[in-house]
Amino acid sequence: MTSLEITNHSILETMSFAAITVLAFLFITLTYFLFTFFSNPKQKNSNHKKPPGPPTLPIIGNLHILGKLPHRTLQSLSRKYGPIMSLQLGQVPTVVISSSKAAELFLKTHDIVFASRPKTVASDILSYGSKGVAFSEYGPYWRNMRKLLSLKLVSPSKIEKFAPIRKDELDVLVKSLEKAASVGEVVNVSEAVENVIEDIMYKMVLGRSKYEEFDIKGLVQQATSLFGAFNLADYVPWLGVLDIQGLTRACKKVGRAIDDALEVIITDHEQVTNVDKNRHEDFMDILLSILYQTTDHENESNDVIDRTNIKAILLDLLIATLDTSSTTIEWTLSELVRHPRVMKILQNEIQNEVGNKRMVEEKDLKKLNYLDMVIDEVLRLYPIVPLLLPRESRESITIDDYFIKEKTRVLINAWAIGRDPNVWSENVEEFYPERFINKKMNYLGNEFESIPFGSGRRGCFGIQMGLITVKFVIAQLVHCFNWELPYNTNPSNLNMEEKFGITIPRAQHLLAIPRYRLVDVELE
Numbered sequence: 001m002t003s004l005e006i007t008n009h010s011i012l013e014t015m016s017f018a019a020i021t022v023l024a025f026l027f028i029t030l031t032y033f034l035f036t037f038f039s040n041p042k043q044k045n046s047n048h049k050k051p052p053g054p055p056t057l058p059i060i061g062n063l064h065i066l067g068k069l070p071h072r073t074l075q076s077l078s079r080k081y082g083p084i085m086s087l088q089l090g091q092v093p094t095v096v097i098s099s100s101k102a103a104e105l106f107l108k109t110h111d112i113v114f115a116s117r118p119k120t121v122a123s124d125i126l127s128y129g130s131k132g133v134a135f136s137e138y139g140p141y142w143r144n145m146r147k148l149l150s151l152k153l154v155s156p157s158k159i160e161k162f163a164p165i166r167k168d169e170l171d172v173l174v175k176s177l178e179k180a181a182s183v184g185e186v187v188n189v190s191e192a193v194e195n196v197i198e199d200i201m202y203k204m205v206l207g208r209s210k211y212e213e214f215d216i217k218g219l220v221q222q223a224t225s226l227f228g229a230f231n232l233a234d235y236v237p238w239l240g241v242l243d244i245q246g247l248t249r250a251c252k253k254v255g256r257a258i259d260d261a262l263e264v265i266i267t268d269h270e271q272v273t274n275v276d277k278n279r280h281e282d283f284m285d286i287l288l289s290i291l292y293q294t295t296d297h298e299n300e301s302n303d304v305i306d307r308t309n310i311k312a313i314l315l316d317l318l319i320a321t322l323d324t325s326s327t328t329i330e331w332t333l334s335e336l337v338r339h340p341r342v343m344k345i346l347q348n349e350i351q352n353e354v355g356n357k358r359m360v361e362e363k364d365l366k367k368l369n370y371l372d373m374v375i376d377e378v379l380r381l382y383p384i385v386p387l388l389l390p391r392e393s394r395e396s397i398t399i400d401d402y403f404i405k406e407k408t409r410v411l412i413n414a415w416a417i418g419r420d421p422n423v424w425s426e427n428v429e430e431f432y433p434e435r436f437i438n439k440k441m442n443y444l445g446n447e448f449e450s451i452p453f454g455s456g457r458r459g460c461f462g463i464q465m466g467l468i469t470v471k472f473v474i475a476q477l478v479h480c481f482n483w484e485l486p487y488n489t490n491p492s493n494l495n496m497e498e499k500f501g502i503t504i505p506r507a508q509h510l511l512a513i514p515r516y517r518l519v520d521v522e523l524e
């Protein structure tokens with residue numbers, strides 16, 4: 001065969017492939033129109049009024065309009081279509097909530113209807129078929145696991161028990177920053193904070209410092225972005241086999257690496273526990289103590305907690321603890337550096353309570369009211385999980401005259417709710433902690449004006465542990481150091497762009513120069 005023949009042959013092949021693709025697309029589009037036109041005629045003629053929403057395209061619905069920062073796109077769409085808005089994400093009917101009043105209806109008044117999570121490719125692969133807590137469907141398994149874990153992992157006495165770990169790890173960070181300060185070094189604050197949180201959480205969850213053999217933080221970050229990605233396979237399941245975005249392949253690859261790491265961690269833990277029975281109890285010990293128990297004593301269910309349950313829960317806990325606290329700290333330091341006025345008031349408050357001859361201790365935190373206001377303001381502007389974790393309606397329901405059918409996905413735009421000018425006044429975009437002077441937030445499900453931890457049955461169960469970690473790190477870092485931006489950057493020019501995923505970290509790492517400000521403090 002000559003080269004010309006080869007070329008012609010391939011063009012012919014390419015042409016027929018293109019023709020087949022076009023024909024297939026036309027066939028699918030036609031089928032879709034016929035299907036949507038003729039299917040469910042009863043619903044078309046009934047009073048089942050859907051919430052308003054933007055026009056949809058065949059097959060993909062509104063998937064194409066989400067953009068790189070969906071929380072922002074959805075906020076501007078809600079200005080046009082209202083706080084309860086319909087979207088069609090591929091084949092999945094979706095409702096987006098963008099006001100505190102609407103959030104209260106979905107997360108409090110009708111919480112039980114929206115207490116489930118949708119099954120997704122990521123939860124199926126990475127969570128061992130949704131066997132963890134955060135991504136599992138509503139039902140006796142989730143209810144019992146959540147009750148058990150809340151009691152055993154994050155009770156006030158457990159939070160107190162882990163205080164020495166938080167103190168020791170933070171001391172190490174302060175020491176290294178003191179060194180950097182003595183030579184005027186530029187510090188990658190984002191990385192430093194990620195590392196200290198990783199060290200704290202490692203010791204708390206696994207009872208030891210990092211494993212050199214594998215990069216758990218990296219794997220957890222990859223899993224977090226896969227959980228947050230809009231995978232076409234979840235929205236147009238028949239396109240799933242093609243895996244056009246490669247996300248299903250990525251889930252399988254990351255899932256295998258995580259499984260290998262978790263196996264090593266569990267085996268290692270079992271061995272250490274056998275040798276030293278009086279060790280300080282960590283999360284992993286608590287999880288292993290429920291291995292082989294049944295999940296539902298009351299109803300005598302036969303579900304036994306096995307190794308895959310333990311691995312799925314462990315991954316949930318690592319995802320829930322690693323990124324959330326460090327990202328909140330990162331945004332807080334960024335806003336403080338941008339607002340020297342606020343930084344000064346906070347430093348003065350700490351200095352008045354603690355003096356400048358010793359470091360902050362956790363017991364000081366309850367006296368620091370301005371610190372509470374600073375953190376509330378950061379959580380209002382940067383709810384770290386901007387769309388919370390998706391919910392799914394367990395049955396059909398009518399809310400505010402809108403019909404929401406069973407298995408509708410519900411996205412709560414916590415980011416838009418915290419920036420609603422009708423609630424937070426015209427200076428809504430401004431970082432202004434004083435707006436919380438007469439407004440004490442407790443995040444226990446009574447306020448809906450700012451919901452960084454979600455709310456209701458599926459709300460975060462680690463709120464107190466998250467808050468104490470964030471407040472302690474911030475108080476220590478601003479008490480021990482003044483912070484300057486490098487390269488003569490004007491604070492008002494600091495880049496504040498975010499990246500989208502389940503969480504929203506800074507798009508660019510925060511770099512700053514620490515200047516030590518305490519006198520005569522001896523770190524052991």
Ligand code: HEM
Nearest residue numbers: 134320324385388389452453454455458459460461462466
């Ligand atoms: C600043 C730190 C934290 C923030 C901002 C945060 C935020 C959130 C948010 C927004 C949700 C979803 C709520 C919803 O869908 O309504 C969530 C769920 C969850 N969080 Fe947190 N979280 C933090 C720390 C923690 C910690 C330290 C733990 C564990 C010790 C934890 C464990 C969980 C779990 C298990 C869920 C899933 C709950 C369920 O589906 O039943 N979180 N968190």
